[in-house]
Amino acid sequence: MVPHARSVDDYAEHVATLLAGLFDDAATTVPLDDATGRVTAHPVSSPIDLPIFRNSQMDGYAVDAASVAHPPVTLPVRGLVPAGPHSPAPHVPGTAVKIMTGGAVPDGADAIVPVEDTRPDGENVVIERARRSGEFVRERGSDVHAGTVLLGEGTVLAPRHIAVLAAVGLREVAVRRRPRVAIVTTGDELVPAGTALRPGELFDSNGIALAAAARANGAEVVSLAHSSDRPEEFRARLAEATAAADVVFTSGGISMGDFEVVRETLAPLGAQFGHIAMQPGGPQGSGVVDDTPVLSFPGNPVSTLVSFEVFARPLLRRAAGLPAVTARSRTLREDLHSPDGKRQFLRGRTSGDGVELVSGPGSHLVAAMAWADVLIDVPADATSLTAGTSVTVRPL
Missing domain, CATH: 2.40.340.10 (MoeA, C-terminal, domain IV)
Structure with missing residues (x-):
């Protein structure tokens, strides 16, 4: 064991304290087409009854159930009600109105006879099966009444939730604000994908991996940058990151060797660097720069991801209002x-x-x-x- 190594639980508590400012429960309003995966900030109630008017569940004929109680029954057809804007005349007992699915049921009609239970007879229709009052009629408010809570606070919005919000006429929804994350990877040896590798060079996977991990756990990635091992370049990238984000993640440059640009730059600013009694991910750093917390992870790809999983993931999910991932x-x-x-x-x-x-x-x-x-x-x-x-x- 590395002398004076800090326990994982102790360091996790330290990180939670450092990132306590993320947990402000702030809300923002977003359009529905940008709301999937977001978390509701408040309960959401329906502003209308749904359905908002009586309508037909089937293609068929609107009738009064009493007139078709003893089939077969021949009824005169008094018109057609399509789906869409239409105000049908009141129903006349002993008649039928041809109606399409979703069409407004005439006042006085109380049942729909599906078209497969009928046959045409000139200007009449033969009803071959009785229907009870209410069959195949979608009554106003039979799905939900105005004022009913559709979604509780803390709901992670899935497509089915978006569907009901759109169905009651909402165009936007109040959601928890996503924590803003900036990422700075470091190392002269790292180059972007698509670059022809020279001896000693590696593709930079940490930046894209950390960004993906942050987004998957409720964060908004506002900046993704890479710095060489030159302190002046790292300071510039870090300044851009702290200006844009609620928390900054760095990778690499924190061990005990030469060219440890993150450690050399941040330690004089009060950041702490040391070993955690864990593998992988032993070297860790943390501090506050320009009032923004900075977590510094080791540069090996697995160490970076494991560090994120253990120390950052639970806090980002909590800040975004997402449910905890339980062991x-x-x-x-x-x-x-x-x-x-x-x-x-x-x-x-x-x-x-x-x-x-x-x-x-x-x-x-x-x-x-x-x-x-x-x-x-x-x-x-x-x-x-x-x-x-x-x-x-x-x-x-």
Whole structure:
């Protein structure tokens, strides 16, 4: 164990305190076509009855049920009611009105005879099956009455929720404000995808991965930038990030080697850097720059993602109003070993109530992260666990 390493739980509490300003429950109003995945800030009530008028559930004939009680019955047809704007004349008992699905049911008619239960007879229609009062008539307010709460506060808006809001005539909805996240990756060795790699260069996956992770957990990514290892460039990228965001994530440049640009730039500003008793993701940094909290993750791709999962993901979801992703128990399908004093987050794949290892603990094994669906949370004091042991897993 690294001397003076901080526990995962202790550091997580520190990060939660640092990011406490995110939890303001602020609301914003967005149009419905931009609301999927957002979280309602308040209960939403219907402004109207739905249906707003009596209408037909079927293509057929509007009748009074008493007139068709003893089929077959021949009735004169007094007109046609299409779907759409139309004000039909009041119903005359002993007659029928041809009506389309969604058409307004004439006052006085109390049943719809589906067209398949009829046959035409010149200007008349033969009703071949009786219908009870109310059959195939959608009464006003039979779905929902004006003032009824459609969605509670804290609802994560799915397409079915958008559908009902649109159906009652709403064009926008009040939702929780998304936390604004800026991301700065660092390292001379990192280049964007599509670049021809030279010896010693790597594609920058951390920026796009952190941005995807932030968006998937309720955040708005307002800035995504890369900096070389030159302090003046990093300071410029950081200033742009802190000006735009509620929280900034950086990756790389925080270990004990040379060219640790994040550590060298932020430590003099009061940021803290040290080791957490975990693997991967041991080196961590945190501070406040220009009144904006900054979390600094290590640069290895898996370390970056695991750091986000453990320290940032729960807080972003809470700030956005999303439900917490809860850990669960699974049974190990194989033995595993873990270093003493370090809490391991191993990549795993679940099947039924079991979980198996996907790869070793290496922080460079990013493909294995893609193949995993959970992180196996191995306690710091566990050096080996045997197959059949119940372990805690964190869904990815």
